[in-house]
Amino acid sequence: MRKPEFPSASPAGPRALPWWTRPSTLSLLFVLPMLLVVYWAGSSELGGLAVRTRNYLSTQHLVLCLGLVVFSAMGAALGEGLQQRTVLQSCDEHLVRAAVCLGVVVLAAYVFWYRSLILDPSVMLRILTGALKPERDEIGRVVGITSLVNCAAPFFSLAGYLVFVRKVRGGVLKALVVLLLLFTFFRAYIWSERLATAEALIPLVLALLLAMPRPTAEQPVRRLLYGLGPYAALPVVFLFFAVAEYFRSWTFYQDRMAFWEFALGRFVSYYYTALNNGAGMLATTEWPSWKFENVLNWLHAFPLGIGAWFAEAVGATTETGDLFLQRYGDPEFNSGSSFLGVTLDLGVGGAILYFALSAFCGGILYSRYRRGDTLALMLYPSVLVAIFESFRYCYWGTSRAFVWLLGAVVVLAALWAWGALGATRSSHDAARRFAS
Template identity: 25%
Template sequence: MSTVRLPLREGAWWLHPAWTAMLATVPGLLAVWLIGDDSFREWWRTPKIFDDGKALIVMAFIGVFVMGCMLPSLARTVRATDVSVTVRQRRILLLAGRAAAALTLVGYAAWMASAVSSGLSFADLAEVFSLSPGSADAVKSDLATIGGVTTLTQLGPLAVVCLFLDRRLGGGRHTAMFAVLIGLTLARVVLNSERLALMELALPILAMVSTLRPGDGRRHYRWLWAALPLLAPFALVTLFGTFEYVRSWSHYSSIVQIDYSEFVLRRLTGYYATAYNNSAIVVDHVGPGLAWPYYTVGFLWNFPGLSAVLTPESVLGFDPAQVWPGLLRRLGNPEYNNTGGVLAPLADYGLVGGLVFWAAVGLAVGVCYRWMRSGEMRGLVLYPVLYVGLVDLVRYFYWGEGRAFPTLAGAVLLALLVHRRRAPGGTA
């Protein structure tokens, strides 16, 4: 059976889940640990709940996760220098990419139709893109989602993964589809204040570009990829500041007595520091050790059809989502409403259960990374979409969210399909 070989890139050490997890969680942990209660109240209008005990638990959770990620990398294996892809695998990838892209467009079309029927007009859109104060909030109220339909927009990351791989394999360039998906995502970021939607598209591309070298013989600068994390803080601040200008500066510019650069830095730090702080509120006032997992399996509680039968009230005796706004008003700041991701298993399973949970998740993610670095197609399909959850571990447990379910479920199914079509004597 004829195959195509893609060379693997060297140098991107930070792509390993253990390194990514530490780079994503430690800076925020240091911020919430070192910033005092007075600054919390002044900068983010919330008391500091996070204490040394919670910090030690966070470090323990990060530690067992990192150890779980490292275990698969310790196994003896022949390090692959390329990925071998069969004709059948290429066909499956292309078909899956086109199907995911088409369903994504259907989801966006349904979402826009729903918004128009709710009163959204071109004049409203023009006000948002002209940076008119308060226009973004007004438009956001019209963008109501349709359960099970607008969720299709979440297949966009899977479409990008498949079409990017097909492009690297010498198939179509898919330039028009990439442009449409990126354009719709940027509009979503501005209109619906969903920066996460941009991360869901950009991070899988970053993971694949950092793993696969172009097959055209271009020179590979290993040192450049190794140094890429040095640029990450500047990229994060720039992107955050760009979209925050539309999202909140029009409101705060007349209230705060600081310039925009300081405002951006305080607000960006606040998203991560208050996420840790909010997770402490969740653990102290909702968990730990709920009768049934809630924060790590959020997709189950909102799954179409199942959510009508399996309700938090019937299983837990209360709905944490209904309790949370009141807790925020009393102990936090409703403007910073992320419940946190690292301590989510503590609320669901208790301390011992949380340690076991993070070790198991780390092992699973580490296995997917090893598959990718070993030149297996299933790893190239799975790890780039898992990478989104790694980067945003602090703010919430992304892998358990309803928005992540379509992409992750599709990636698992696709990984099974492409793995079964192995080249004789080789890897998928």
């Protein structure tokens, strides 16, 4: 069998990416200012703001959140600056093979999950027109099988790199991207699951940025968007949110206020209430709880009886978050902020360590992503998802993040089993040798 040829390191060094794809600067220049904006907006008399519980969020809680962001940025900066001597790489042929296999698994999981809708066009039409909104369990959800749809995230990460950076022309791969995007958008529509859209688009956009040259002075609009990044995307995100809320909740509020007032208030409510819920849990329970309901939530939900055993082992017979929501909270806004949720699990010292270490790993993945490391190509986009979602909950603790990680590890294991994975000297070292 012919030995696979791995991509050689380029003396040009790692590829350039904008500031907002770097975990350290994204935390300091976007997450930190937006925390301040959300805190201010939630404390104002903004029309449409839906904070239906007691306001627990104090200046002390805000300072704690800001401090954790700073420690996170420091950890990420250390990881980003760590020298990467070797990276894991594979030839395009085997990467395409792995991506197609993963995409077929995800497509099969979606078809199995939506089989009752696919086989009944009348029901599908009612859903598309907004006349019917079935629950997940109503259409045949099976834990452990339908959960495989969350492997779409590592698929999009790998497929985006192959299509945009490596310029692969495989028709099957591109067809899978289109089909899975359609399933993802339908999933986001039917259950207002905006996170699924982010898990698809962020890997694709990141890969596109990796392939693009830095905009020049002769491209002012592109250069402005490239520099503003998430700030430029905020109006688009808000518009997407507003459209979703129009179909989801507007009918209950249309006789009380103007639509855009309602949409803006709901938008702020999602983030402010998450912070307020986290503060409320700290104010009404003893902490640290050491129940790991936020940092290891996926383990609590693990099938085969493992989740139940773990919950019993840590004494989590009743989840703190559910108990708080039943007594004081609003079930419609039920997330609890990553910053305060992790503090509830681990205490202030444990939260500092958690955010610093997780961001340190994220910084390493960022550095390796720019150099084309195979594992980082699949995993680094999840770091950006986790940072953007840190306002609402601890993404790394969710089951969907665990499936993302599991999918990436399975792909890496398959490449190793095929003899298609090798460690090559990083572009940084190649540049030094080239210069000398």
